[in-house]
Amino acid sequence: MKRILIIDDDMDMCNLLGRFLQKKGYETEASHSGNKGIAKFKESKFDVVLCDFRLGDKEGREVLKELKNIDPYAIVIIITGYSDIKTAVDVIKAGAFDYITKPLIPEEVLNVISRALQQSAEGGIEAPRMTAPNTAGGQSSSKKIGKLVGDDDFLVGQSPATRELYRQIELVAPTNYSIILYGESGTGKEVIARTIHQNSARKDKPFVAMDCGTLSKELAGSELFGHVKGAFTGAQNDKEGHFELANGGTLFLDEVANLSVEIQAALLRVIQERKFKRVGGVKEMETDVRIIVASNENLQEAYRKGKFREDLFHRFNEFSIVLPAFRQRREDVPLFAEFFLSRANKELNKEVAGFEPEVMQIFLNYPWPGNLREFRNVIRRAALLTSSGLVSSRVLPAEIVDTNGYGFIQVNETPTIAPVQHHPIAHKETDLKNAAAQAEYDTIMNVLKQVNYNKSRAAEILKIDRKTLYNKIKSYQP
Numbered sequence: 001m002k003r004i005l006i007i008d009d010d011m012d013m014c015n016l017l018g019r020f021l022q023k024k025g026y027e028t029e030a031s032h033s034g035n036k037g038i039a040k041f042k043e044s045k046f047d048v049v050l051c052d053f054r055l056g057d058k059e060g061r062e063v064l065k066e067l068k069n070i071d072p073y074a075i076v077i078i079i080t081g082y083s084d085i086k087t088a089v090d091v092i093k094a095g096a097f098d099y100i101t102k103p104l105i106p107e108e109v110l111n112v113i114s115r116a117l118q119q120s121a122e123g124g125i126e127a128p129r130m131t132a133p134n135t136a137g138g139q140s141s142s143k144k145i146g147k148l149v150g151d152d153d154f155l156v157g158q159s160p161a162t163r164e165l166y167r168q169i170e171l172v173a174p175t176n177y178s179i180i181l182y183g184e185s186g187t188g189k190e191v192i193a194r195t196i197h198q199n200s201a202r203k204d205k206p207f208v209a210m211d212c213g214t215l216s217k218e219l220a221g222s223e224l225f226g227h228v229k230g231a232f233t234g235a236q237n238d239k240e241g242h243f244e245l246a247n248g249g250t251l252f253l254d255e256v257a258n259l260s261v262e263i264q265a266a267l268l269r270v271i272q273e274r275k276f277k278r279v280g281g282v283k284e285m286e287t288d289v290r291i292i293v294a295s296n297e298n299l300q301e302a303y304r305k306g307k308f309r310e311d312l313f314h315r316f317n318e319f320s321i322v323l324p325a326f327r328q329r330r331e332d333v334p335l336f337a338e339f340f341l342s343r344a345n346k347e348l349n350k351e352v353a354g355f356e357p358e359v360m361q362i363f364l365n366y367p368w369p370g371n372l373r374e375f376r377n378v379i380r381r382a383a384l385l386t387s388s389g390l391v392s393s394r395v396l397p398a399e400i401v402d403t404n405g406y407g408f409i410q411v412n413e414t415p416t417i418a419p420v421q422h423h424p425i426a427h428k429e430t431d432l433k434n435a436a437a438q439a440e441y442d443t444i445m446n447v448l449k450q451v452n453y454n455k456s457r458a459a460e461i462l463k464i465d466r467k468t469l470y471n472k473i474k475s476y477q478p
Helices: 009-025 035-044 060-070 085-095 106-122 160-172 189-198 215-225 261-273 301-302 310-316 330-348 357-365 373-383 432-450 456-461 466-476
Strands: 001-009 029-030 048-050 075-081 097-099 179-182 207-211 250-254 276-277 285-288 290-295 318-324
Touching: 001 009, 009 029, 009 106, 009 160, 009 310, 009 373, 029 035, 060 075, 060 085, 075 106, 075 310, 075 330, 085 215, 085 318, 160 189, 160 318, 160 456, 179 456, 189 207, 189 250, 189 290, 189 330, 207 301, 207 310, 261 276, 261 357, 301 310, 330 373, 432 456, 432 466, 456 466
Parallel strands: 001 029, 001 048, 048 075, 075 097, 179 290, 179 318, 207 250, 250 290
Antiparallel strands: 276 285
């Protein structure tokens, strides 16, 4: 069995890449720094080394040099997030077999490893092919960019943020890790959860989704665990819960931070023991589910504030993925516009041909606070109002065409602050400290209104992190 050493200071990357390669028949070991990787290479024989270019203690170029000093025939493949020819040329000249650019495409990694091992077996490592860096998520044809993955609701775009998202899905889907999905409303968290399920070993078993956002404690318990007849008023029959319905498959819990403390405790017991009882029941039932949860609130911050159980957070947090907001995926706007228009044409039995250039520019300028959900709805509405030909700006909502008129702003612009009604920061005599606090409050509230109370977007405009924004808002509450 061929042995591969992975040198990367990203522990998640080491674990996921290692598991992927092990499933392909390789034996792997990992080191989380350049010096540790060099020491491990000295101690043991490895057929291939995968080394990240940027490490915490030294550059991959330095690691490569030291590995070559130990073994001149060492096969070293450099992983770089800096997709430029100069970096590639430098590492090739220094003796690397080849380079791979992030985001990693698993099949590309396998291909480079196989090619290196094959050339080594044939009597020596030749100079690798010098190819342009991967700029389309591993797909060289524009027709392949944006292919559907999993189902008709998931589109792979070509922006760096999208490629990184897809890379993480590719790596984590085959595992059995519990996953936390973070993202603003409308970014497609359930779609991503379904895609992970459909690319896992559980794909032939059920995928069950539950929205925890509006459920009371009693109803949440019944939905999760089921209930027996007579367990509470209105329980006229036995009912299967989501853990039963999803047995063998995947359970997706959206807005999980809204679950009550009592339900969180019950959920923790189920995850630990893989057993549960229906509400009002005495019989223990076994369950085998993979859990994916979603939140637009940072669960780590939530448990620090006492709103979420820390032990439950750690159970869920085997891997986390942050879904990019649509405004961070500008390169994907034309792709998704055509995709949503195609679906709208099919739904409405129309043949709207496309978009006027002015419309596409409007789409690119608008910050899309409602993300993909808002974009899809705007295009469905436009398709409905367009009888034939191209979609024009006349059929777009006023707030999309005139961003200033609706209070929205273009990305990377500084908002204009309008006067607002003052909030009583403190019932004290006016002094400089209180005046500054009042001005800060007014600024924050104006920005929140301009972005429709999208806190992530507001934090970005205010140039503070989301945690700081939450803390400031909380401090203003009487």
